[in-house]
Amino acid sequence: MGSQNLPLVSIITPSFNQAAFIRQTIESVRSQDYPNIEHIVVDGGSTDGTLEILQEYAHEKQRFRFVSEPDRGQSHAINKGLALAKGQIIGWLNSDDKYLNGAVGKAIHALQTNPQWSMVYGNALHINAEDKITSVYPTKPFSRQALFLFCIICQPTAFIRKETFQAVGGVDENLHYCMDYDLWMRLSKTHQIGYIHDFLAASRLHAACKSVALEVDLGLPEILLASVRHFGTVANHWLYHFLTHYPNKGVFWYLDLFKSHRVFGNTPLLVDSNRHSSFWVPPRYRMHLYVDPAQPMHALVIKGINTLFNQPVHVHVMVDQVPTAHHVIPAGHFETSIVFPVTTPNAVVELVCSRQQILPETEIAASIGTVSFQVQNAMPLSAQEYQFYLEYKKNPRDVANWLLKNRQPVPSL
Numbered sequence: 363m364g365s366q367n368l369p370l371v372s373i374i375t376p377s378f379n380q381a382a383f384i385r386q387t388i389e390s391v392r393s394q395d396y397p398n399i400e401h402i403v404v405d406g407g408s409t410d411g412t413l414e415i416l417q418e419y420a421h422e423k424q425r426f427r428f429v430s431e432p433d434r435g436q437s438h439a440i441n442k443g444l445a446l447a448k449g450q451i452i453g454w455l456n457s458d459d460k461y462l463n464g465a466v467g468k469a470i471h472a473l474q475t476n477p478q479w480s481m482v483y484g485n486a487l488h489i490n491a492e493d494k495i496t497s498v499y500p501t502k503p504f505s506r507q508a509l510f511l512f513c514i515i516c517q518p519t520a521f522i523r524k525e526t527f528q529a530v531g532g533v534d535e536n537l538h539y540c541m542d543y544d545l546w547m548r549l550s551k552t553h554q555i556g557y558i559h560d561f562l563a564a565s566r567l568h569a570a571c572k573s574v575a576l577e578v579d580l581g582l583p584e585i586l587l588a589s590v591r592h593f594g595t596v597a598n599h600w601l602y603h604f605l606t607h608y609p610n611k612g613v614f615w616y617l618d619l620f621k622s623h624r625v626f627g628n629t630p631l632l633v634d635s636n637r638h639s640s641f642w643v644p645p646r647y648r649m650h651l652y653v654d655p656a657q658p659m660h661a662l663v664i665k666g667i668n669t670l671f672n673q674p675v676h677v678h679v680m681v682d683q684v685p686t687a688h689h690v691i692p693a694g695h696f697e698t699s700i701v702f703p704v705t706t707p708n709a710v711v712e713l714v715c716s717r718q719q720i721l722p723e724t725e726i727a728a729s730i731g732t733v734s735f736q737v738q739n740a741m742p743l744s745a746q747e748y749q750f751y752l753e754y755k756k757n758p759r760d761v762a763n764w765l766l767k768n769r770q771p772v773p774s775l
Contacts, residue, residue, distance in 0.1 A: 368397065368398045370451075371396065371450075371451045371452075371521070372451070373400070373401045373452075374452060374455070375455050376439035376456060377405040377408060378457075379408045380408070391466075392425075400426070401426045401427070403429075404429055405439075406431075407432045436456075437534060438535050440532070451473065454517060456517070461564075464560075470521070479555065482521050483501070484501070484561060484562035486498075486563045486565050489564045501557075502557075510589070510593050512597070515555075518562070520542075537587075539576055540581065544588040544592070547589075548592065583623075586623040601769075602765065602766055606759070621741075625769075627654075630742035631653075632650075632740060632741065634650050638730045642733040643733060643736070645715045647677075647712065647713040647715065649711045649740065650709075650710055651704060651710075651711060653707055657744045659742045660701065663699045663741045664699070664739070664740050665740075666737040668692065668736075670717070670734070676715075677689050679711065679712070679714075681710075682706060683710075683712075686702050689713075699751070704742070718732040746769070750764070
């Protein structure tokens with residue numbers, strides 16, 4: 363069959379300062395035995411020698427095009443490439459990844475053989491900066507359940523019909539880490555995704571790549587966001603992975619993130635308080651809470667500094683002006699928890715402190731009056747969140763196993 367009868371495939375490569383690898387990426391496209399390919403590199407204004415490499419291929423106008431200008435990141439670059447693409451099928455190959463021999467031909471054959479598929483993907487290798495194979499990507503045949511549990515699709519192996527890519531709105535430009543995972547979730551809601559056993563691409567993991575450098579700080583929040591958006595919850599497998607690999611992020615970091623994405627459900631929230639911007643709290647430290655009666659507050663965890671008096675501060679806990687508990691804030695740096703129930707949807711909790719003092723004369727002191735201690739974090743926790751907190755404090759490396767046994771997410775598939 364002549365090339366004129368084969369669908370044109372547009373390979374889009376977002377690029378920014380990847381001179382060390384982009385030649386290999388381009389050559390992996392040029393070496394494909396599939397005859398009807400255009401390669402579009404969307405560069406974000408590289409300054410590391412990338413442009414000189416791109417210029418070397420600029421004469422191949424039928425098979426290679428590039429633009430280089432500031433953009434809003436990788437997701438924006440993909441959508442720019444999609445708008446420029448003339449092909450019926452889209453491949454997405456990052457500037458540090460590469461295709462394996464015959465990849466494009468195998469993918470197009472699969473799509474032609476299975477016209478009901480809007481996208482196809484295959485197996486992939488992980489390689490390092492020196493091109494050495496380090497592992498095999500954990501790909502699986504497609505199902506929504508498998509996708510919920512893990513990103514089973516290695517992005518450079520994916521080939522998507524252009525009309526489908528456009529129909530789902532392209533890549534979400536608000537995402538900068540798991541934009542591919544989000545795309546698979548959106549696409550699979552309304553379109554069929556196929557899988558072939560062939561190895562199609564090599565995904566490069568190196569110190570500077572986003573998948574490594576930003577995995578926890580950017581990756582986990584975006585995975586939570588995308589999972590909750592499309593499945594209503596997040597899989598324990600994801601939480602297990604991050605808790606196991608990044609136990610030192612701190613319990614407040616995890617709890618804050620989990621609250622933001624309702625990992626443990628509709629748990630109590632601190633709406634506002636009279637804590638000063640300098641973290642000092644007045645002798646009547648007041649907190650407004652939102653509480654779902656179905657998941658009442660079980661405990662209040664506070665982290666702060668008590669340095670004014672060099673001795674403990676006794677506090678009386680009031681819930682909606684009703685005396686509820688008594689607690690002692692220790693001297694120095696402290697992290698303490700006060701166990702008491704709150705079930706009222708819009709509750710006011712006050713800690714009435716036994717000691718107060720005016721700060722030494724400063725501009726801040728003049729504006730805030732008397733204070734008792736400083737609060738860095740104050741977090742109302744449900745019973746399950748509090749158990750997570752206790753398990754984390756006991757041993758951060760074991761909390762992932764506790765979570766697998768005790769949390770039962772129900773995804774909307």
